[in-house]
Amino acid sequence: MRELPKTYDPRETEPRIYKRWLDGGYFTGVVDTAKPPFSIVIPPPNVTNQLHLGHALDNTLQDILTRWKRMQGFGVIWVPGTDHAGIATQIKVEEELRKEGKTRFDLGRDAFLERVWEWKRKYGSRIIEQLKLLGSSADWSRERFTMDDGCSAAVREVFVRLYEKGLIYQGNRIINWCPSCTTALSDAEVEHEERDGNLWHIRYPLSDGSGYLTVATTRPETMLGDSAVAVNPSDERYSHLVGKSVTLPLMNREIPIIADDYVEQDFGTGCVKITPCHDPNDFEVGLRHDLPQILVLDEHAHVINGGEYNGLERYEARKRILADLTALGLLERTETRSHNVGECYRCGTTVEPITSKQWFVKMAPLAEPAIEVVRDGRMKFVPERFSKTYLNWMENVRDWCISRQLWWGHQIPAWHCRDCGHVTVSRADPDKCEHCGNANIERDPDVLDTWFSSALWPFEVFGWPERTPELDYWYPTSVVCPGYEIIFFWVARMIFSGMEHMGDVPFRTAFIHGMVRDDQGRKMSKSLGNGVDPQEVIDAYGADALRMNIVVGTSPGSDMRFIPAKCESFRNFANKLWNAARFVLMQIDGKSTEWNPASFSELDRWILSKLNRVVGEVNANLEGFELGIAAEKLYSFVWDDFCDWYIEFSKARLNAGVLLFTLGEILKLLHPFMPFITEEIWQSLPLCTGDTDALMIQAYPIRDDAENFPDAEASTESLIRAVRAIRNLRAEKNVPPGKRSTVYVQGAQFDAAILTRLAFASEVVFAAPPNIAECVQATTEDCTLWLPLAELVDLDAERQRVAKERERTLAEIEKLRAKLANTEFIAKAPAAVVAAERSKLASAEALLTRLGE
RNA sequence: GGGCGAUUAGCUCAGCUGGUAGAGCAUCCGCUUGACGUGCGGAGGGUCAGCGGUUCAAGUCCGUUAUCGCCCACCA
Numbered sequence: 001m002r003e004l005p006k007t008y009d010p011r012e013t014e015p016r017i018y019k020r021w022l023d024g025g026y027f028t029g030v031v032d033t034a035k036p037p038f039s040i041v042i043p044p045p046n047v048t049n050q051l052h053l054g055h056a057l058d059n060t061l062q063d064i065l066t067r068w069k070r071m072q073g074f075g076v077i078w079v080p081g082t083d084h085a086g087i088a089t090q091i092k093v094e095e096e097l098r099k100e101g102k103t104r105f106d107l108g109r110d111a112f113l114e115r116v117w118e119w120k121r122k123y124g125s126r127i128i129e130q131l132k133l134l135g136s137s138a139d140w141s142r143e144r145f146t147m148d149d150g151c152s153a154a155v156r157e158v159f160v161r162l163y164e165k166g167l168i169y170q171g172n173r174i175i176n177w178c179p180s181c182t183t184a185l186s187d188a189e190v191e192h193e194e195r196d197g198n199l200w201h202i203r204y205p206l207s208d209g210s211g212y213l214t215v216a217t218t219r220p221e222t223m224l225g226d227s228a229v230a231v232n233p234s235d236e237r238y239s240h241l242v243g244k245s246v247t248l249p250l251m252n253r254e255i256p257i258i259a260d261d262y263v264e265q266d267f268g269t270g271c272v273k274i275t276p277c278h279d280p281n282d283f284e285v286g287l288r289h290d291l292p293q294i295l296v297l298d299e300h301a302h303v304i305n306g307g308e309y310n311g312l313e314r315y316e317a318r319k320r321i322l323a324d325l326t327a328l329g330l331l332e333r334t335e336t337r338s339h340n341v342g343e344c345y346r347c348g349t350t351v352e353p354i355t356s357k358q359w360f361v362k363m364a365p366l367a368e369p370a371i372e373v374v375r376d377g378r379m380k381f382v383p384e385r386f387s388k389t390y391l392n393w394m395e396n397v398r399d400w401c402i403s404r405q406l407w408w409g410h411q412i413p414a415w416h417c418r419d420c421g422h423v424t425v426s427r428a429d430p431d432k433c434e435h436c437g438n439a440n441i442e443r444d445p446d447v448l449d450t451w452f453s454s455a456l457w458p459f460e461v462f463g464w465p466e467r468t469p470e471l472d473y474w475y476p477t478s479v480v481c482p483g484y485e486i487i488f489f490w491v492a493r494m495i496f497s498g499m500e501h502m503g504d505v506p507f508r509t510a511f512i513h514g515m516v517r518d519d520q521g522r523k524m525s526k527s528l529g530n531g532v533d534p535q536e537v538i539d540a541y542g543a544d545a546l547r548m549n550i551v552v553g554t555s556p557g558s559d560m561r562f563i564p565a566k567c568e569s570f571r572n573f574a575n576k577l578w579n580a581a582r583f584v585l586m587q588i589d590g591k592s593t594e595w596n597p598a599s600f601s602e603l604d605r606w607i608l609s610k611l612n613r614v615v616g617e618v619n620a621n622l623e624g625f626e627l628g629i630a631a632e633k634l635y636s637f638v639w640d641d642f643c644d645w646y647i648e649f650s651k652a653r654l655n656a657g658v659l660l661f662t663l664g665e666i667l668k669l670l671h672p673f674m675p676f677i678t679e680e681i682w683q684s685l686p687l688c689t690g691d692t693d694a695l696m697i698q699a700y701p702i703r704d705d706a707e708n709f710p711d712a713e714a715s716t717e718s719l720i721r722a723v724r725a726i727r728n729l730r731a732e733k734n735v736p737p738g739k740r741s742t743v744y745v746q747g748a749q750f751d752a753a754i755l756t757r758l759a760f761a762s763e764v765v766f767a768a769p770p771n772i773a774e775c776v777q778a779t780t781e782d783c784t785l786w787l788p789l790a791e792l793v794d795l796d797a798e799r800q801r802v803a804k805e806r807e808r809t810l811a812e813i814e815k816l817r818a819k820l821a822n823t824e825f826i827a828k829a830p831a832a833v834v835a836a837e838r839s840k841l842a843s844a845e846a847l848l849t850r851l852g853e
Numbered sequence: 854g855g856g857c858g859a860u861u862a863g864c865u866c867a868g869c870u871g872g873u874a875g876a877g878c879a880u881c882c883g884c885u886u887g888a889c890g891u892g893c894g895g896a897g898g899g900u901c902a903g904c905g906g907u908u909c910a911a912g913u914c915c916g917u918u919a920u921c922g923c924c925c926a927c928c929a
Contacts, residue, residue: 004888006888007889007891008891192925192926199929215929216929217929218929219929230929262927262928262929263928263929264928264929266928267928267929268928272929273929279927281927281928281929282927282929283927284927339928339929340926385857385858388856388857389856389857389924389925392855392924392925393924393925396925396926484924485924487924488924488925519865521922552867552877553865553866553867553876553877554866554867555866555867555868557858558858559922559923560865560866561865561866563864563866563877563878565865565877565879566865566866566878568877568878569876569877569878569891570877571891572889572891572892573891574891575889575892576889576891576892578889578891579888579889579892580888580889581888582888582889583888583889584888586887586888587888620869621869624869626869629867629868629869632867632876635876635877636876643889644893648886651886651887724894724895727894727895728895730894730895731882731883731895731896732895732896734882734883736883737883737884737893738884738886757886758886760886812873816873819873819909819910822909823909824908824910825909825910826909828908828909828910829872829909829910830872833872833910836872837872
């Protein structure tokens with residue numbers, strides 16, 4: 001048995017304990033069909049950067065569930081890994097290059113990719129290191145990366161399958177384009193911001209010279225690409241003009257006036273300029289009316305096909321165009337108006353809707369089963385409300401643009417034939433066109449949306465498309481723990497991918513959490529500089545304290561503020577537990593810890609009964625994903641019940657067996673939450689017998705109804721109330737702590753040794769004092785206590801206090817009597833509730849009698 | 854324009870299926886009480902945002918209002 005130091009030192013302990021777990025191989029998932037499976041795949045962190053506190057939240061939740069289930073005897077695996085994060089990582093490396101005065105084009109594709117891999121290696125390993133610092137019990141032997149060989153094979157297989165099914169297609173459609181990242185984006189990758197802007201009213205002269213139409217637009221620069229002006233078909237103001245034409249100012253192009261339902265009569269002037277290449281609605285209108293598509297902005301959002309404006313950047317072009325229109329007297333007026341601007345979720349640049357040839361996933365057929373499984377409960381969200389968010393999105397989802405004009409990512413497995421134009425999509429790299437047989441083919445340079453590969457994560461990590469034992473055993477996974485911000489990006493896409501390729505849900509439960517904010521409730525961000533490095537917190541307070549901070553006092557799905565002082569309180573808790581263990585070790589030293597129920601006192605049965613209750617509750621809470629509530633109950637059981645009372649009892653009446661047992665059970669219960677300290681203590685206990693007898697593989701306690709002792713609970717709680725009453729009395733009377741006195745008790749019989757010790761008594765007498773007049777009195781619901789302290793007490797104050805308590809009791813009695821006099825209450829409330837109210841009344845009445853004595 | 858969440862002690866937040874409000878921190882008083890001052894004992898502090906309803910009983914369910922926040926949406 002090792003002597004424990006007086007203060008717990010997480011910095012010394014954690015690395016040592018973590019190594020012990022690794023050496024024991026306890027994290028390794030084993031396919032064991034004798035056990036029920038439990039699997040979690042990590043939401044793979046992006047290799048863009050090291051982890052922040054949000055990841056600490058993700059992974060603490062996963063680790064708690066994983067450790068709990070492992071201790072419950074499940075065949076557990078937690079698969080770790082990282083995500084290549086195509087666009088985000090590419091931006092990072094390009095930024096780095098920019099500092100060297102270079103662009104990716106200077107390096108060329110291969111050299112650039114080598115640079116990105118370098119970045120990936122650096123941050124990928126840092127991330128894994130950080131996950132370990134947190135205590136994550138992930139199976140490192142199965143660590144994956146979304147661009148490793150296995151994932152690449154899965155991506156390739158999925159792409160080909162969907163293509164062959166006609167669910168992946170190439171099309172020239174309007175998409176979101178980021179001029180800074182110079183790539184297409186999916187709808188989900190565009191963030192909408194409300195911005196102040198202008199609505200410019202511009203006159204388009206009628207071609208016949210009979211006047212003009214005024215159109216209102218927020219994007220005057222796109223007028224260079226206008227191919228019509230549209231009005232509502234039932235708008236009588238303009239019906240006579242439909243079929244005629246206007247002359248597009250600046251470009252002097254004659255464009256038709258058309259009628260389309262899309263136009264709202266009441267908005268602006270009721271006339272809309274139609275720019276099919278740069279507005280999603282206009283694009284649709286253009287298709288309906290067979291309008292020409294005139295692209296006027298290039299990949300950098302510089303003007304093309306715009307005559308004298310060619311080469312101008314879009315906002316520069318706007319200025320010039322507005323100035324020119326003003327000069328021509330065609331700018332009727334300018335109205336300020338706030339409107340939504342789409343921004344690239346990675347770089348914040350205003351996104352340009354642009355027509356472009358891209359690859360798409362046809363969503364309707366995929367969405368259908370993905371909607372069904374959530375509707376019928378085969379897959380559930382925790383908290384439940386997120387299923388609504390999810391369904392709303394899935395029910396309205398549009399085709400998914402999956403091609404990105406980037407270099408970092410899975411290159412699209414499609415080869416274009418320069419001779420016949422046919423596209424060959426295949427599992428193996430082709431050397432000739434499958435249509436004309438010529439070798440003059442070229443691979444599509446684009447890569448896939450990064451989420452295309454993460455969508456496959458829950459099955460690709462188990463070896464899919466191979467049918468592996470791991471896949472059979474662990475798919476569908478049990479739980480996934482993402483933040484709500486990636487429900488669309490990731491959760492939704494995993495669900496339809498799982499349904500399509502595995503024929504089953506990817507996970508039974510999506511346990512959604514919120515965001516970690518700073519202590520003022522602000523989002524943590526680089527620019528604010530308010531980000532917190534988990535390692536700093538771990539260094540200062542220990543990983544266990546960080547984990548508890550993250551879990552306690554937060555509710556699932558809601559954002560939380562990170563308050564360092566809260567870590568301090570859990571560090572203190574860790575220290576409390578540590579010292580409780582020290583006490584236990586000291587007490588049991590040289591004593592028998594034999595389990596002998598015949599020797600149990602009421603106090604022993606009390607703690608066992610309380611323990612048993614907490615065991616039941618904690619398991620139930622964990623089952624319901626109420627991790628914070630479970631942790632809080634354990635906190636209070638350890639501190640309030642075990643330390644404040646049972647350990648204090650033990651100083652007067654020791655049962656080494658129960659003391660040690662209870663500590664052991666506490667360690668097991670707490671282990672998923674605070675793995676390091678609990679394991680460390682466990683290793684010093686005689687309960688831990690062998691070298692491989694780690695706490696983390698002990699059986700998690702389960703509730704045992706034979707361990708309920710209501711009588712012991714009642715009698716001990718009565719004792720606790722008496723002790724409190726005496727302490728209270730002494731504090732109120734400012735009795736010096738060293739001053740002991742006789743305690744008189746009437747109405748109950750207690751363990752005198754305990755009462756003597758905890759109530760600072762010199763002696764306990766179970767009778768009313770002979771000199772009541774010279775005593776101060778305290779009452780509990782089942783007994784009266786006196787201290788002969790008349791000389792130390794302000795008698796006036798004491799009378800006042802008693803009077804006040806009397807008043808309070810009277811009020812309560814009145815309330816209870818009214819309640820019990822209510823025939824409806826008696827008739828309708830459950831019998832147990834009525835009985836409880838009756839006994840409350842009885843004890844209140846008894847109290848009143850005693851107060852009156 | 855839809856949808857969702859929040860509003861509880863000075864601060865940050867818990868309170869699952871309704872049964873007379875809790876924690877941590879902060880505050881105040883006292884303390885070398887046989888593990889712990891990262892501690893011990895004691896105390897104060899809330900008309901659970903407002904209004905209405907259901908119920909024997911509402912922080913908890915329903916409706917409504919207000920303030921704050923988030924998500925989604927093709928009115929230029």
